[in-house]
Structure formats: structure tokens, C-alpha cells
Amino acid sequence: xxxxxxxxISAFMALSAAALAEDCPTLNLQEQEQLLSKAPSCxxxxxxxxxxxxxxxxxxxxxxxxxxxxxxxxxxxLSKSDRTAYDHKIKACWRKxxxxxxxxxxxxxxxxxxxxxxxxxxRMSPGKRQR
Numbered sequence: 001x002x003x004x005x006x007x008x009i010s011a012f013m014a015l016s017a018a019a020l021a022e023d024c025p026t027l028n029l030q031e032q033e034q035l036l037s038k039a040p041s042c043x044x045x046x047x048x049x050x051x052x053x054x055x056x057x058x059x060x061x062x063x064x065x066x067x068x069x070x071x072x073x074x075x076x077x078l079s080k081s082d083r084t085a086y087d088h089k090i091k092a093c094w095r096k097x098x099x100x101x102x103x104x105x106x107x108x109x110x111x112x113x114x115x116x117x118x119x120x121x122x123r124m125s126p127g128k129r130q131r
Contacts, residue, residue, distance in 0.1 A: 036066060
């Protein structure tokens with residue numbers, strides 16, 4: 001039963017990744033990195049990251065670019081305690097699947113961390129600052 005569930009999830013992820021890849025402007029990893037770097041906002045970078053995901057450890061580098069893009073929108077404005085909380089949440093993403101082998105888990109970690117950065121960027125955007 002567990003094998004069927006894992007097989008079903010794997011098939012779903014493969015189909016989802018293939019469908020999303022159709023929306024990606026390029027299949028070339030270097031071009032994807034350039035597009036992410038040039039994205040005008042954190043949300044647009046994340047949308048492109050989702051469209052171009054590989055479902056493998058290749059997503060780690062793409063996720064790092066998204067994180068840096070998003071952090072540019074809020075990192076300087078964080079208090080020391082907010083920065084500590086942010087760092088803790090990012091590290092939790094990287095620990096979540098640390099004992100799992102397989103490149104899809106590295107992708108999960110990258111998406112988790114990018115999602116944390118995106119949430120902070122949204123929360124700290126002008127007009128939405130919360131303390």
C-alpha cells in the first residue's frame with residue numbers, strides 16, 4: 001500500500017513538473033538563472049521558479065536566486081529578533097528532509113526556503129509592514 005502511495009505521488013510530481021515546464025520560457029538552466037536574476041520582483045521570480053522547476057537538486061541554485069531576490073525587499077528592514085526568526089525558518093526548511101536521500105527532497109527544501117523568503121517579502125512590503 002505504501003509503495004502504491006509513493007508511486008502515485010512520484011507520478012503526480014513528474015506530470016506536474018512536465019506541465020509546469022511547458023510554461024517555462026527556456027529549458028536551459030543558465031538561461032533560467034538569468035531570467036530569475038532579472039525578474040522585477042520577488043513574486044515574479046517565485047512564479048518563474050515554479051514554472052521552471054526541475055523537481056531535483058537543480059532547484060537549489062534556482063531557489064537561492066529567488067531567496068536573494070526576495071531578501072532584497074526586506075532583509076535590511078528586519079529587526080534583530082525578526083532576522084533571527086527568519087534565519088530559523090530558513091534553516092528549518094533545509095533540515096526538514098535532511099535525512100532523506102534523493103534529489104527531489106533537495107527541491108522540496110529549496111521551495112520551502114524560497115517560500116519563506118517570499119512570505120517575508122510580502123509581509124514587509126511597503127504599506128503592509130507588520131510588527
